[in-house]
Amino acid sequence: MRGKLLRPALAYLVTAIVLLPIVWMVGTSVKPPIEYVSPVVDLLPNAPTAQHYRQLIGDGILGKMLNSLIVSFGATFLALFAGFLAAYALVRLKLPKNADMAFLLFVLLIKLSPPIVLAIPLYQVLRTLGLLDTLAGLVLVYQVYALPFAIWMLLGFVRDVPVAYEEAALMDGASLFQRMVHVVVPLMTPGLIATAVFLLILCWNEFVYALLFIQTPSKFTLPTFIATLITEDETFWGRLSAIGFIASLPILALVGVVQKGLTRGFAGGLK
């Protein structure tokens, strides 16, 4: 009997410890500064205040959020478009021998390379295209991560579409385009949505390229904006916690949407 209670008790305890930093963040976001610069252990505020949230609006947080949204949706859309076509071709269309395997290995190599190693030539590419310090430039360079991830994840979903459905449509005289629009895309909708959610998370959290390729503060995304506050003197805990909380909300909501696909997406190595 004791053993039966031990397991859930331990599981709850670990969960509480894991959650502690997040609870701290939410609590600190509504603490007045006098409370968090004190040598006392407390997670929740005694005198809650919305001052940090008000201050963030003054800092132009809404603009940064809009930048993050534009870049994340732009990059997700581009990666889904190019990734879906490529994944479909790799699974269903006749390609030169071993081309699909070579392609996949290449995708894998890029997916696993450290982002910093491509940063120097990418800087030149963006400068040549006139896209340095622009959100469009970020949408483009995020494809370094987003496209391999999209292809890798969509391959499985294309394989799950029964060939018989497509063959039936083919018999009825449907063109490739008609098959795509009326058969493949509808059957793949859940897969496309799951992939989109993971791409959105990936791009929403991206830091390295946003740090290197955006210089104008008004074009910062949320992660780069947070970084500017972290590297300064650490008296902004309230504001940092408030941004952290705001920046995490959409992601936590999105994860709720794809809970069942969590392992599948994560096993692809989201970060």
Place this chain on the structure above:
Amino acid sequence: MKTGRLVPLLFLAPALFLFGLLTIYPLVRVLLLSFFYTEYGFAGASFVGLENYAALLGDSFFRIATWNTIFFTVVATASEVGLGLLLALLVSKRFPGRFVVIPTLVAPFVLSTMVVTAIWRAWFHYDFGFLNNVLRAGGLPPVAWLFDPDIAMLSLVLVDVWQTVPLTFLILLAGLQSIQPEIYEAARMDGAGPRQILLRITIPLLVPHILLASLLRSIDSFKIFDKVYALTGGGPGQATETLSMYVYRLGFQFFDVGMASAAAVIMILVAGALAALYAVRIIRSESHAG
């Protein structure tokens, strides 16, 4: 599905174009740059052969960064896989509230690294940080989490562990759930105790998942940049300088593009080797599934 020869190419065209522009060209370019000496940024490039590579081998900063990266990768990966396994074992059986516990445990993984870093930067604060407040409340001396050269790297590991154990946990939990219950029943019938079942059945059957989790985490740890950038900046001294930080500093702060590119090429080779191991595993498991 039969189509003309052109159609598949058309389908692959957008991806090929993006890869060409954003990865193939940059890869070739970084390789070329690694053989050049550059004045400042890209100006005044002159071919120097392998001199940049030779200079790297002689650079104590590069050696320190390499050692730090290896240390971080090994310690972080081992801790994350070990803790992920313990957690997966803990929640693998049904108990009330399990459906809430599992998604909650995953939460840290989806937070942005910068959000994670912001939280831990505050927790590590010497005077008012949460961790030292807890230590003092327990009558223990405070720790200089980020400013003690012997501890700073372990503090980075701690943050990485908190953020990414959910990933190893999910992979290993999926592995545990794929083991047929009949195997356990048969073992119990033969009189095996819980410890024997764990060591002789569960762990051996989990080896493929343990390997997958270890590979994913080591590949990722090897790249570590953002946590170092925002938590320690590579310090104190060079105590937490990693290879990504080294390339960043050389390329984007000192504008020594040739040397930075040579270091990047070395990083690509190591990442490529890890990627090859990963690919072999993936292809094997795919052919099993198919």
